Amino acid sequence: MTDSPEFDSELHRTALAQLDRVAARLALDSDIHERLRFPRRALVVSVPIRMDRGDTEVFIGYRVHHNTALGPTKGGLRYDLGVNLGEVTALAMLMSWKCALMGLPYGGAKGGVRCNPRELSPRELEHLTRRYTTEIIHMIGPDLDIPAPDLGTDEQTMAWMMDTYSMTQGKSVPGVVTGKPIIVGGSAGRREATGRGIVFVLYQAAKSLGQELRGKKIVVQGFGNVGSVAARLLWNDGCTIAGISDVKGGVWNPAGLDVRQLQDHVTQTGSVVGFPGAEPVTNEAILEQPCDVLIPAAVDSVIHARNADRIKALIVAEAANGPTTPEADVILRDHGVTVIPDILCNAGGVVVSYFEWVQGLQYYFWKESEIIARLQEIMARSFTSVWRTAQKSGVDLRTGALMEGISRVADAHVSRGLYP
Numbered sequence: 001m002t003d004s005p006e007f008d009s010e011l012h013r014t015a016l017a018q019l020d021r022v023a024a025r026l027a028l029d030s031d032i033h034e035r036l037r038f039p040r041r042a043l044v045v046s047v048p049i050r051m052d053r054g055d056t057e058v059f060i061g062y063r064v065h066h067n068t069a070l071g072p073t074k075g076g077l078r079y080d081l082g083v084n085l086g087e088v089t090a091l092a093m094l095m096s097w098k099c100a101l102m103g104l105p106y107g108g109a110k111g112g113v114r115c116n117p118r119e120l121s122p123r124e125l126e127h128l129t130r131r132y133t134t135e136i137i138h139m140i141g142p143d144l145d146i147p148a149p150d151l152g153t154d155e156q157t158m159a160w161m162m163d164t165y166s167m168t169q170g171k172s173v174p175g176v177v178t179g180k181p182i183i184v185g186g187s188a189g190r191r192e193a194t195g196r197g198i199v200f201v202l203y204q205a206a207k208s209l210g211q212e213l214r215g216k217k218i219v220v221q222g223f224g225n226v227g228s229v230a231a232r233l234l235w236n237d238g239c240t241i242a243g244i245s246d247v248k249g250g251v252w253n254p255a256g257l258d259v260r261q262l263q264d265h266v267t268q269t270g271s272v273v274g275f276p277g278a279e280p281v282t283n284e285a286i287l288e289q290p291c292d293v294l295i296p297a298a299v300d301s302v303i304h305a306r307n308a309d310r311i312k313a314l315i316v317a318e319a320a321n322g323p324t325t326p327e328a329d330v331i332l333r334d335h336g337v338t339v340i341p342d343i344l345c346n347a348g349g350v351v352v353s354y355f356e357w358v359q360g361l362q363y364y365f366w367k368e369s370e371i372i373a374r375l376q377e378i379m380a381r382s383f384t385s386v387w388r389t390a391q392k393s394g395v396d397l398r399t400g401a402l403m404e405g406i407s408r409v410a411d412a413h414v415s416r417g418l419y420p
């Protein structure tokens, strides 16, 4: 196997270890395995921005296309201080498996700019987004590569990207990004899609385990777009939300938090910290609280070899990308914890992105109820399929999900052959 030191990072080592393990299990053709270990193309750009203080700061950005065997590439754009080439490359690889697993006609991609978006003003964020989009303009397009929101980016980021791309084309091109505001071609239900998809998957998981989701005790790490929606929907459905955290810290009440009041508290204060009637808990300690379902919905590698044996949850639902390291995976499996892997658990976002893209290409928009029903069907079907694969092969759900995703991409390579 060829070495690829330029992509080295913790998450990339995790992604490669997962691929290598599953390739061996699938007895994948070694030529195709070798090709899947590398991104198809990766671009590094510098993004100079005139800051509000008057000086110029240069940010580093990336866009990586992992694989194009199944179609144009798809994947989010993140603004975070942890962004580097290795992380973005690993996340692009995960998107390849995720899209293939969900039966979407896409390869995987990812982008990122290394910055702290919380320290940038709206003007600086707009300039950063527009200049970054201009620097990667040849890498994106409705039938080439379609960005979407991820950590630190949102609907507004996508509106600026779409506008910047459209200005270079002399016409509106809604299909170049997904996760846009509805007024400029976004889809009903996209904002809630990742959180809602997690809930659908959890219902299916509970059913397969012969349990009832209602009344279960849930802990959510992360109260952004994904964690807050999952928490609210589960709370509406009669689950006890015992703990929630965000970047600043967490709150814990085993009798249950009122998620609507907590949301109001966050709107007023900017954080869950200080919510009345709950004990403070750190972002690390919240993972180890006693609960039925733990939802890591923040950043990668938070469950690792040093804390995995203290996780008390029966189910870990991976809302974030890559929250569990391979060493922790083994420990959780040995402790009988059911891990619903990221590429299945958080795929609701990219599934509704696909709906948005299809609606945009047809200039015909569906009702929210239709979006939710189709999302539910795809999430439930995919979970059942992964569950069966895992049972049949005697493996955990992550291995089952990767086996399905990776083998689909590999089949596409076999059928297309190697150019020239």
Ligand code: GLU
Pocket (backbone or CB within 6 Å): 074, 075, 076, 077, 146, 147, 148, 149, 150, 151, 178, 321, 346, 347, 349, 350, 351, 353
């Ligand atoms: N950023 C999300 C993910 O990691 C969504 C990607 C998309 O919608 O293209 O799956």
